[in-house]
Amino acid sequence: MNTVTLQTHHTYVALIELNRPEAKNAISIQLLEELRGKIEEVKTTRARALVIIGTGDAFCSGADLKERKSMSDIEVKKFLKDINICFSELANLPIPTIAAINGFAFGGGLEMALSCDIRYASESAQMGLTETKLGIIPGAGGTQRLSRIVGESTAKEWIFSGRKLSGKEAMARGLVSQVFESDHLRESSLALAREISESAPIAVSAAKKAIDRGMELPIESALEWERLCYFETIGTKDRIEALQAFAEKRKPNFKGE
Secondary structure: OOOOOOOOOOOOOEOOOOOOOOOOOOOOOOHHHHHHHHHHHOOOOOHHHHHHHHOOOOOOOOEEEHHHHHOOOHHHHHHHHHHHHHHHHHHOOOOOOEEEOOOOEOOHHHHHOOOOEEEEEEOOOOEOOOHHHHHHOOOOOOOHHHHHHHOOOOOOOHHHHHHHHHHHHHHOOEEHHHHEOOOHHHHHHHHHHHHHOOOHHHHHHHHHHHHHHHHOOOOOHHHHHHHHHHHHHOOOHHHHHHHHEEEHHOOOOOOOO
């Protein structure tokens, strides 16, 4: 049975669904391999935005601790390397990514969400980097990505304490963008992805690249990097289409060219 599925919505929206509801979508070796395969598959599609969600009442509860218990130290280190590679590939997708946190998102589950560009959550969501309660630390990017999103002090507060947060608490501190009723999260996330997909895809990709890289640079270097990313859009057919559509008072038809 597949533990990860990939679907297409509204022509240009990809939906990855984690499908181990009996294990709260915990990350097993199989799920990790399939997730990485689906991320690679997204690159071959026409997708302009990606949503990731979990089946059942969990987004992803973290690493499969039952499976982890039987692993040797060498196997644990390999798993850690593989999950880092997978989440980096997710973070480095050229299209925007949205984590729809529909329930539990602990440890590696939250680290997966942190690898996405945008996080939406349900009112029933609970999330946290709880690794210090298990005698370890976040090892799939959590210590680095969380601090860049919510700031160093807040990241330390949450990671040191292993605190679990509600969706509303996470939104108040900037970890998630919006909180929805559980029944509305999926469609709200897909609606945002569809809205993004209606923008010029080359421009969206350039904007993502400008933001991601610019965050790591001093302001003057970041502004120069923004200009370089802007230049990537100047010669595109989509830019000309946008100008023509504006003149003709119609919606532009962007083709990613």
